[in-house]
Amino acid sequence: MDETPTTREPAPGPLALVQDFVNTAELPGGYDELTDIPAAVTWLDAHGFEVNPDESQRRRLVETREHLRTLIGVNSGLSLPAHAATRLGKLLDAASVHPVVDAGGVRLASAARGVDGFLAALLAALLQSSIDGSFRRLKVCRSDTCQWTFYDNSKNGCGTWCSMRSCGSRAKARAYRERHRHETASGGDSEAAGVAVVARARRPHLLRRRLAE
Numbered sequence: 435m436d437e438t439p440t441t442r443e444p445a446p447g448p449l450a451l452v453q454d455f456v457n458t459a460e461l462p463g464g465y466d467e468l469t470d471i472p473a474a475v476t477w478l479d480a481h482g483f484e485v486n487p488d489e490s491q492r493r494r495l496v497e498t499r500e501h502l503r504t505l506i507g508v509n510s511g512l513s514l515p516a517h518a519a520t521r522l523g524k525l526l527d528a529a530s531v532h533p534v535v536d537a538g539g540v541r542l543a544s545a546a547r548g549v550d551g552f553l554a555a556l557l558a559a560l561l562q563s564s565i566d567g568s569f570r571r572l573k574v575c576r577s578d579t580c581q582w583t584f585y586d587n588s589k590n591g592c593g594t595w596c597s598m599r600s601c602g603s604r605a606k607a608r609a610y611r612e613r614h615r616h617e618t619a620s621g622g623d624s625e626a627a628g629v630a631v632v633a634r635a636r637r638p639h640l641l642r643r644r645l646a647e
């Protein structure tokens with residue numbers, strides 16, 4: 435039985451920052467909230483980081499995002515190319531974090547500002563979520579036309595689509611067409627395509643963007 439819910443909750447705690455960061459780009463060929471410096475400043479400010487990156491730093495952020503998506507893809511059964519792992523490690527190496535001990539225990543913090551401070555927050559979130567196991571539930575949607583990063587909150591941790599109502603339904607519509615392509619008339623195909631169009635309009639991240647605007 436597929437336990438994929440019709441909607442997905444965001445990743446818990448600091449991992450939500452990683453999820454939002456990777457989802458600054460809608461693939462393939464959609465919007466990119468890091469497309470230029472003003473857009474990057476707006477996104478960073480909305481997430482609590484007063485950062486004014488120059489062009490090389492903006493490109494560093496974009497490169498970090500793309501390698502992070504590759505890393506998250508491992509949780510969806512994809513492979514991790516060695517160069518991507520090495521490069522992401524080097525990009526995050528600029529993010530110095532140090533332990534802070536207080537009554538709540540030990541946490542990671544950083545005195546870095548700017549892009550390095552943001553990367554430090556990403557690194558802390560990645561470390562914490564890797565230790566507590568939540569990182570393994572951060573996944574890339576299996577649909578090639580989506581690739582949205584979602585948090586798999588299903589009971590069995592076997593979710594594959596960002597939303598059953600959108601991508602899952604589209605995949606099922608495609609499978610249906612494949613199974614019946616020699617049997618159905620063109621009207622049947624139109625009906626299946628209609629399901630796909632409706633499903634795309636319901637993509638949760640697009641709805642979320644609309645709500646945020």
Ligand SMILES: [Zn+2]
Nearest residue numbers: 575580596601
């Ligand atoms: Zn999807």
